[in-house]
Amino acid sequence: AQSVTQPDIHITVSEGASLELRCNYSYGATPYLFWYVQSPGQGLQLLLKYFSGDTLVQGIKGFEAEFKRSQSSFNLRKPSVHWSDAAEYFCAVGVYQAGTALIFGKGTTLSVSS
């Protein structure tokens, strides 16, 4: 069955430091992969997506992610974190059967310290 694992429940990073959020997936075919961000009290917003091609994808707000098929991973990175990046981050895999839907990981909460 398809699944997404985000090993880190909560991460704290100092403002200006680099960030890496981990994501591992389980999917039989070539996956469509996504990272979404959720600010408190809000819905989710797409940060970036991977469908095919270049394994390093760029997203909004200075985020990037790298698809590594050999490791079944799609880790999210940012070189320098801002206080406004504090939020919950969700990795998701697209499941395309009769319809289409996303399977989400349980999320990683990012706190930014000054």
Place this chain on the structure above:
Amino acid sequence: NAGVTQTPKFRILKIGQSMTLQCAQDMNHNYMYWYRQDPGMGLKLIYYSVGAGITDKGEVPNGYNVSRSTTEDFPLRLELAAPSQTSVYFCASSVGHTGELFFGEGSRLTVL
């Protein structure tokens, strides 16, 4: 352009009551979804629809029903509310197999 609109934003139900969560989108998206979000559990798909008149179950459909009579609207019906249905419900839409979902702001439901 309002995007995805959910109503109500907050609701408290008593056990056994029924209610409908409304969802409307103005982007002419064919695909619509209902997710529930529980603390530490991520989002779980309840139902989805690939177009008017077509709906299908997701991961956690028990206790819910949906209908899709128009492209714009995708209401979620809770019958005989139970405490286990206390959650935040998100409606989302997408133009197709892109996986780029547009989410509403959520409806927080408490069942007491």
